[in-house]
Amino acid sequence: MKPEAGVELRARAVETPRLRQRVGLAGDRAAAEVVLLIHGNLASGRCWEDTQRALASRSRLLVAPDLRGYGGTEAKPVDATRGLREFSEDLQALLETLGLTGRRLHVVGWSLGGNVAMQLVIDRPAWWRSLTLVASGSPYGFGGTRGPDGRPCHPDFAGSGAGATSPAFIECLRRGDRGDASPRSPRGTVRHLLFARSFTPPPAIEELMIDGMLETALGDDHYPGDVQPSANWPGFAPGRRGVNNALSPKYLDQSVIVDVEPKPPVLWIHGPEDAIVSDCSVSEPGGQGARGLFKHGGRAAWPGADVHPPQPMVTQLRAVLARYAAAGGTVREESFAGCGHSPHLERPEEFRALLSGFLGARA
Known part of the structure; x- marks a missing residue:
């Protein structure tokens, strides 16, 4: 798919009533059709640049912002007790x-961005012609739930939130580690x-994704957030600050999207080889336990699927x-055979x- 001649990609800083936000724009600013592209965790809007170049035109503007605390956007604190409304309200103010x-x-939202996109539809359903995940x-966040209806494994939602993040990974981010x-x-x-x-990313894509990780604001107010101890396995519960706590089911239940009116058409694209968002994620404590990957670090061993199954x-x-x-x-659901977390x-x-x-069918 070739981009339309004359379409350029440009970045600018936009001062909204909420924060200073970096945004990448491609297409005609006067276009009647606007596509908002939302990146995932530990990334930036630049992950959409090739998509923007390919799909932008004189009749379609593609907008790819950096969320708060990511890329070139101001790192204002994230109040996790509001779920993902901080990000939703930032993007409403930007538009x-x-x-x-x-x-x-x-x-259109990828990974965390998919949850932010769902929050936008929940908050402003009449705005949207379509939602692409x-x-x-x-919809029940990341970690700490069981079953198709997202019931908590423990009353305090243990196993979700910032405590699931590897301290070794955080230290690599702090050091700016680009090694292998x-x-x-x-x-x-x-x-x-x-x-x-089975996929080897082109060097430019690999470096772009590493850039996004290293540009992420770190700390209790940002990534991953603060941690609360728990008597329940795996020994931590969600805190009240930072993005990974905002993804805890203690604060995030997006199943209410079922009740929005009007209902924009939904396209869901995913890959069966996704290691992060799956029915047995390598990044979620229940999935790690079931796979034999859970690192004790002084914590109790996985108690089994009866107590804390994979989400x-x-x-x-x-x-x-x-x-x-x-x-x-x-x-509409589309699964790309052999594809992982980044279709x-x-x-x-x-x-x-x-x-x-x-x-195009909904323009």
Whole structure:
């Protein structure tokens, strides 16, 4: 898919009533159709640059901001007790500041960005012509739940929040480690988690994703957030600050998207080789326990699936989208065979063709 002649990608800083936000723009600023592209955790809006170049035109503007605390956007604190509303309200303010809210709006979100996109639809359902979820997280957040209906494994939601983040990985981020000596390094994480095992990212993509990780604001107010101890396995519960706590099911339940009106059509794109968002994630304590990967570090061993099973993230999202469809919405699910956590980067041509067709049918 070739970009339209004359379309350029440009970045600018936008001062909104909430914060200073870096945003990448491609296409005509006067275009009637606007596509908001939301990046994932430990990334930036630059992960969408190739998508922007391919799909932007004189009639379609693609907008790829950096979320608060990521890339070039101001690192204001994240109040985790509000779930993902901080990010949703930031993006609402951005679109209003840019004068885009009266256009034909579509929202596309990858991973964490998928959850932010769902929050935008929950908060402003009438704004959106469509919602596209790309390897999106579960509507019940990340960690600490069981079953398709997202019931908590423990009353305090132990096993979710910032405590699930590897201290060794955080230390690599603090050092700005770009080496490949450790699987816990940013480079090791990109190679072993972001993509299917069979996929080798082009060097430029690998460096871009490492840049996004190293540009992430760190600390209790940002990534990953503060940690609370718990008497329940695995010994930690969500804190009240920072992005990974905002993803805890203690504060995030997006199954309410079933009740929004109007209901924008949904396209869900994912890959069966996704190691991060799956029914047995290598990044979630229950999944780590079931796979024999949980590192004790003085904590008790995995108590088994009866006490703390792997979170069935894909099953949970599929169940909520089935309810969305039963309530009158339109849902299309596409699984890219052999693909991992990053369909837009692993299978760019297939991804762009699918997304372009979906958007075009709703223009």
